[in-house]
Amino acid sequence: MRIRHRLIGEKPRWIGISELILKNNYKKYAEIGVYDGQNIINLKKIIPGLEAYLIDPYKITKKMKGSLYKQDNMNKTLAQYKIKVHKALQHYDDIKYLYITSLKAASKFKDDFFDIVFIDADH
Numbered sequence: 001m002r003i004r005h006r007l008i009g010e011k012p013r014w015i016g017i018s019e020l021i022l023k024n025n026y027k028k029y030a031e032i033g034v035y036d037g038q039n040i041i042n043l044k045k046i047i048p049g050l051e052a053y054l055i056d057p058y059k060i061t062k063k064m065k066g067s068l069y070k071q072d073n074m075n076k077t078l079a080q081y082k083i084k085v086h087k088a089l090q091h092y093d094d095i096k097y098l099y100i101t102s103l104k105a106a107s108k109f110k111d112d113f114f115d116i117v118f119i120d121a122d123h
């Protein structure tokens with residue numbers, strides 16, 4: 001995998017990502033790790049026609065090591081966020097949800113299917 005950009009700076013994630021998408025005329029976007037949807041909800045406001053694939057199991061898996069996943073009731077919180085994100089984006093018909101880990105999702109797409117992939121999850 002080639003990492004082409006690192007999002008470091010003071011801009012919100014969706015600003016940096018939207019700049020990259022608009023500059024390069026990217027069409028197919030994947031987000032690995034969606035959580036409460038803050039990034040994708042804002043990104044779709046900026047680029048409503050973006051075709052987005054949202055990848056997140058919304059369940060704690062053995063490989064998730066960050067402190068976030070050690071919180072009590074995190075599975076319950078994730079289940080609530082899953083519904084919240086779906087509801088917030090329900091007016092868009094170009095969003096696909098994959099409730100699986102990135103590794104499982106990767107096997108479903110041909111190489112170079114996506115123009116841009118935002119990786120924001122445990123690996």
Ligand SMILES: C[S@@+](CC[C@H](N)C(=O)[O-])C[C@H]1O[C@@H](n2cnc3c(N)ncnc32)[C@H](O)[C@@H]1O
Pocket residue numbers: 013031032033034035036037038039040055056057058059064078100101102103120121122123
């Ligand atoms: C930092 S949050 C994502 C925040 C979101 N990208 C944003 O900017 O609003 C991390 C999310 O990654 C998910 N996650 C962790 N490991 C994952 C994996 N291997 N594949 C997909 N999602 C994963 C968790 O369930 C959690 O919802």
